[in-house]
Amino acid sequence: MKITFFGTGTSQGIPVVGCSCAVCTSSSFYDSRLRTSALIEVENQNILIDIGPDFRQQALQNQLTTLNAILITHQHNDHVIGLDDVRPFNFIQKKSMPVYGLVGALEDIKARFSYIFSDSPYPGSPKIELIPINRYDIFSCNGIPVQPILAEHGGMPVLGYIFQNRLAYLTDVKSIDSQELKKISGIELLVLNALHHEKHHSHLNLQEAVELIQVIKPDHAYLTHLSHRMGIHLEIEKQLPTSIHLAYDGLTIELAER
Numbered sequence: 327m328k329i330t331f332f333g334t335g336t337s338q339g340i341p342v343v344g345c346s347c348a349v350c351t352s353s354s355f356y357d358s359r360l361r362t363s364a365l366i367e368v369e370n371q372n373i374l375i376d377i378g379p380d381f382r383q384q385a386l387q388n389q390l391t392t393l394n395a396i397l398i399t400h401q402h403n404d405h406v407i408g409l410d411d412v413r414p415f416n417f418i419q420k421k422s423m424p425v426y427g428l429v430g431a432l433e434d435i436k437a438r439f440s441y442i443f444s445d446s447p448y449p450g451s452p453k454i455e456l457i458p459i460n461r462y463d464i465f466s467c468n469g470i471p472v473q474p475i476l477a478e479h480g481g482m483p484v485l486g487y488i489f490q491n492r493l494a495y496l497t498d499v500k501s502i503d504s505q506e507l508k509k510i511s512g513i514e515l516l517v518l519n520a521l522h523h524e525k526h527h528s529h530l531n532l533q534e535a536v537e538l539i540q541v542i543k544p545d546h547a548y549l550t551h552l553s554h555r556m557g558i559h560l561e562i563e564k565q566l567p568t569s570i571h572l573a574y575d576g577l578t579i580e581l582a583e584r
């Protein structure tokens with residue numbers, strides 16, 4: 327099983343348009359971040375988590391030639407607005423794209439992309455099959471068992487996804503209740519969001535993310551959904567505990583066979 331970070335930036339991406347801060351003008355490739363998304367490769371399936379505004383570019387950069395399913399964490403624009411760009415995969419694979427998420431997130435997608443889901447869709451529209459998830463149960467994502475984990479994002483429910491009890495991917499989290507936390511206690515690889523250093527109403531900041539990771543005790547943790555106000559990647563990386571890292575665009579982590 328393998329995860330590739332397609333994007334690790336918060337909703338504006340980095341560099342932020344019009345910003346001349348040290349991060350946005352950094353020449354280090356670690357400091358350039360597309361909107362948050364990741365690809366999970368498991369049992370010969372490519373499963374994308376979230377499909378934001380940079381999806382087309384991310385698919386090209388990572389030479390994505392097949393895509394089997396999409397998991398949606400929540401309905402914010404930076405996580406769903408790239409959905410129209412699944413069309414090449416509809417054409418290549420000659421089938422609808424299964425898209426999984428909470429009912430509320432899928433309803434929002436339907437409203438946002440009404441031309442896809444109307445009774446007489448616009449010719450050439452993407453072919454999307456929306457599949458609601460019951461958050462309590464392990465579900466089959468195109469044949470791959472995936473366990474959802476519920477978290478809270480400034481009053482909005484967000485889903486994280488757990489694969490093979492080894493890899494958990496959570497973004498846009500502010501808090502996770504203690505019952506849900508049990509699902510990922512001691513997990514091998516944890517992905518979690520950390521926005522920047524200040525308090526935020528709907529995102530963990532760096533200190534809160536580190537504290538939560540210390541409760542979860544994964545073997546390794548990678549932080550995503552970073553703002554330019556987090557600071558220069560290589561400088562922040564040096565300040566983190568050894569098992570916690572900032573993710574960066576293009577990073578691939580392979581979990582060893584066992």
Ligand SMILES: [Zn+2]
Nearest residue numbers: 337402404498
């Ligand atoms: Zn977001």
Ligand SMILES: [Zn+2]
Nearest residue numbers: 345347350554
């Ligand atoms: Zn900036």
Ligand SMILES: [Zn+2]
Nearest residue numbers: 400402479498
């Ligand atoms: Zn969000």
